[in-house]
Amino acid sequence: MKRLLQLITIVFAAQSFMVNAQDANYPNRPITWIVPMGAGGTSDVFARTIQPFMTNYLGQPMVVDNKAGANGVLGEDLGFNAKPDGYTIIFSSASVAANPFLRKTNYDPRKFVPVIYLGNVYLILLANSDVKANNLKEFVEMVKTKPPGTINYSSWGVGGMGHLATELLNIEAKINLSHIPYKSSPEAVTAAISGQTQVTFQTTSLAIPQIKAGRLHPLAVAAPNRLPDAPDIPTVGEMGYPGIKIDTWFGIFLPPNTPRPIVDRLNKAFQAAITDPEIKVKLEAKGIYPKGGTPEDFQSYFQSEMRKFNRIVTEAKIESESK
Known part of the structure; x- marks a missing residue:
């Protein structure tokens, strides 16, 4: 042994x-x-x-x-x-x-x-020209005057960060934006531009070109601080929603x-x-x-x-x- x-x-x-x-x-x-x-x-x-x-x-x-x-x-x-x-x-x-x-x-x-x-990569909440709000705070106030579910948002699919970020916004702001998922980010952006949806959370690399081209305007960026390449966009924290921490x-x-x-x-x-x-x-x-x-x-x-x-x-x- x-x-x-x-x-x-x-x-x-x-x-x-x-x-x-x-x-x-x-x-x-x-x-x-x-x-x-x-x-x-x-x-x-x-x-x-x-x-x-x-x-x-x-x-x-x-x-x-x-x-x-x-x-x-x-x-x-x-x-x-x-x-x-x-x-x-x-x-x-x-x-x-x-x-x-x-x-x-x-x-x-x-x-x-x-x-x-x-x-x-941080996410920016984008809105089309039908949304007259200039920032996230104004947007939330506008949504609360509408019947629940009448404002739609697009994302690049169930479980994507754009989807989850907007659902977190629903929770934190106590609003009810309706989800319309697409197969890709470009499709979700196109939906917002065309008016099929009103808003969409997108990564900065995709969002900033749309902002510069005037096709969509920013409401807030889900980042702890303003971004060096987009210093004019307020953070979600500045807009009163520091709990929206998602990227x-x-x-x-x-x-x-x-x-x-x-x-x-x-x-x-x-x-x-x-x-x-x-x-x-x-x-x-x-x-x-x-x-x-x-x-x-x-x-x-x-x-x-x-x-x-x-x-x-x-x-x-x-x-x-x-x-």
């Missing part, structure tokens, strides 16, 4: 040595970077902006693989079930924290291994049980990418604001986001697609 225990100890020690050696040599082959959204979207643009830096920093190709479907669920599921060796990483957005409350998933997002909070954020996750040395290696690499002066300028020009931090920082933020989305879905009585 004593000899058997010694053999078992030796085997475990050898396996541990091999795992540690593999981690120390990471990476030594190409890395697949799953982006659970379609090509050309903000997630894809963000990933491809920092992809060359990551490839150079890690010394191995980092291949962006778009796996769009079900508001990110398809790509997230593939990433969740990948081998936890650091050669498949998931570039996800805020939808990963909302999806469990809106649709059936075959994975538990809480079991993802968080790497880093990369950055975010499209992006972060890196790994499959469950990925070893900590790999997590730390990737955290360091992505932190270097988003703090590189040249990349930072490119991202901010696209309305993307880099964040960064430790895996623990991201884990704490991710959990708080899940609690927030659970509250919105529950209070707004948004029906899950799985029902």
Whole structure:
């Protein structure tokens, strides 16, 4: 028995040595970077902006693989079930924290291994010319004079941040805007311009060109401070609704049980990418604001986001697609 225990100890020690050696040599082959959204979207643009830096920093190709479907669920599921060796990483957005409350998933997002909070894109509430309000405060006052449900808003789909942001506005302002979902942000914007809907929350990169062209006007930006590229747009807090804290954020996750040395290696690499002066300028020009931090920082933020989305879905009585 004593000899058997010694053999078992030796085997475990050898396996541990091999795992540690593999981690120390990471990476030594190409890395697949799953982006659970379609090509050309903000997630894809963000990933491809920092992809060359990551490839150079890690010394191995980092291949962006778009796996769009079900508001990110398809790509997230593939990433969740990948081998936890650091050669498949998931570039996800805020939808990963909302999806469990809106649709059936075959994975538990809480079991993802968080790497880093990369950055975010703020949302601007846009209105068409039929809306005579100049800001969010005036808009809420106007809505309250109308019969419930007579003012419509468009979004890029159920569970998208534009949808959830407006439902949070409904909750905080005690109003009742009716949701008309579309398949994409451009379609939602077109609906607002044409008068099919009256307002829409959109990312700054899409909203600001519409504002400059005079097709839609801004009511407020859901950001803690006024934006450098849109200093004239008041924040939701300035308009009396500091509780509307919602944006499209992006972060890196790994499959469950990925070893900590790999997590730390990737955290360091992505932190270097988003703090590189040249990349930072490119991202901010696209309305993307880099964040960064430790895996623990991201884990704490991710959990708080899940609690927030659970509250919105529950209070707004948004029906899950799985029902």
